[in-house]
Amino acid sequence: MTPRAMLDRLLQQERINFLLTNRLPRRQLTRFLGWFSQIQNPWVCWLSIAIWRVFADVDLSDAKKRRFTSLHDCFIRELKPGARPVDPDPRVLVSPCDAIVGEAGIIRGGTILQAKGQAYPLAELLGDPGLATQYVGGTYVTLRLTAGMYHRFHAPCDCRVQQVTYLPGDTWNVNPSTLKRVDRLFCRNERATIQCRLPAGQRITLVPIAAILVASIRLHFLNLLLHLNYRGPHVIGCHTDLTKGQEMGWFQHGSTLILLSSEGFTLRHGIQSGDRVKVGEALLTSPGSVSQASSASSATTAG
Numbered sequence: 001m002t003p004r005a006m007l008d009r010l011l012q013q014e015r016i017n018f019l020l021t022n023r024l025p026r027r028q029l030t031r032f033l034g035w036f037s038q039i040q041n042p043w044v045c046w047l048s049i050a051i052w053r054v055f056a057d058v059d060l061s062d063a064k065k066r067r068f069t070s071l072h073d074c075f076i077r078e079l080k081p082g083a084r085p086v087d088p089d090p091r092v093l094v095s096p097c098d099a100i101v102g103e104a105g106i107i108r109g110g111t112i113l114q115a116k117g118q119a120y121p122l123a124e125l126l127g128d129p130g131l132a133t134q135y136v137g138g139t140y141v142t143l144r145l146t147a148g149m150y151h152r153f154h155a156p157c158d159c160r161v162q163q164v165t166y167l168p169g170d171t172w173n174v175n176p177s178t179l180k181r182v183d184r185l186f187c188r189n190e191r192a193t194i195q196c197r198l199p200a201g202q203r204i205t206l207v208p209i210a211a212i213l214v215a216s217i218r219l220h221f222l223n224l225l226l227h228l229n230y231r232g233p234h235v236i237g238c239h240t241d242l243t244k245g246q247e248m249g250w251f252q253h254g255s256t257l258i259l260l261s262s263e264g265f266t267l268r269h270g271i272q273s274g275d276r277v278k279v280g281e282a283l284l285t286s287p288g289s290v291s292q293a294s295s296a297s298s299a300t301t302a303g
Contacts (some may be wrong), residue, residue, distance in 0.1 A: 039071075040070045041070075044070075045073075049074050052074075053148075056147045056148035057146070057148045062079050062150075064079055065077060075151055076152065076218075076250045079302070081301065084245075084278055084279040086244055086245035086301060087280060088244075089285075090291045091286050091288065092268075092285055093156040093204070093259070093282075093284040093285075093290065094154075094156050094157070094244065094280050094283055095143065095281050095283040096156045096259060096279065097150075097152070098149045098150045098276075098277070099149070100143070100144045100146065101144075101276075101277060102141075103116075103140075103142050104141040104273065105139070105140065106137065106138070108136070108137075110136060112140045118179070118183060120183070120187055121184075121187070122135060125191075126193050126205070126207070127193070128165070128193075131195070135203075138260060138261050138262045138263050139261050139284060140260050140261075141283060143257045143277070144175075145255055152247055153208065153251070154246060154248055154280070155196075155243065155244055155246045156204065156284075157204070157244045157290050158291050159197060159199075159204065160197050160242070161195070161196050162195050162237075162238060163195045163236065163237055164192055164193070164194050164219065165193045165234060165235050166192050166232075166235075166236070167190070167192065167193070168190055169187075169191065170190065171189060171190060171211055189209050189210055189211060192208055192219075193206075194207070194208070196242075198290050198291070200290055202265075202286075203262045205260045206248075206260075207260070208249075208251065208256075208257050209255055209258065210251075211256065217249060217251060218250050219248065220247060222238060222240075224236075245280055245301065245302040261284055265284040265285065267284060268283055268285050
């Protein structure tokens with residue numbers, strides 16, 4: 001049996017999975033990996049990536065670079081041009097990241113699902129009851145990035161970023177076994193809210209959530225790195241226009257991103273929990289245009 005098969009078999013036992021990934025000094029391990037992953041030594045880099053590829057499903061065939069200076073450099077790799085075609089339909093919000101779809105649906109009663117039978121308050125996730133009320137009746141999608149996936153995330157449509165709010169917290173693992181055991185997990189972890197307005201007036205909010213070994217989020221449009229030692233302002237005003245598919249930032253390793261949309265958007269037909277999606281694929285649809293210039297839309301690519 002290969003090392004990866006042995007690990008997969010072990011981690012399929014949910015209790016062991018939970019203990020191995022959570023009953024550890026999470027913040028200290030996260031800081032250590034943040035330091036270790038950026039060591040720019042050829043042998044350390046080669047060995048780290050080799051071990052990572054044994055235990056994770058890592059596909060580097062679409063990476064822009066063939067050689068990396070560090071494990072961190074490989075984690076946050078860019079893609080070859082054209083690797084992620086972006087759906088040009090103006091009625092569509094595309095997936096902002098490569099991910100596995102978790103819970104998704106209509107936002108009712110001010111709560112959304114973490115796992116089957118486990119709901120949590122949207123206001124607590126966002127840290128803003130007023131903002132939460134704006135999404136009642138809208139749609140949410142939870143997108144989980146695994147360790148081996150492409151870790152950059154992109155604008156799901158043409159939009160203007162209006163505000164970013166940083167919410168400090170813990171670094172619980174966000175895998176399925178932990179989601180079943182820890183109530184309101186997404187509300188406990190380090191996260192940010194990115195509030196956006198679409199050209200036609202609708203609202204969307206992206207909530208990137210950190211996890212164990214993954215507590216740094218880079219936002220290009222603010223030239224800012226949010227991390228465990230961040231001491232800057234927690235509410236940051238912003239007026240930056242982004243085009244559909246444009247890169248917004250990256251996670252250091254892998255984590256979760258929750259996409260919230262106002263009323264009028266529905267989950268694309270056929271998508272369900274457990275499906276894999278990639279940047280640029282249609283995720284939510286609207287009967288009307290999300291852009292004021294729908295007829296001028298043309299295909300683009302991310303990466």
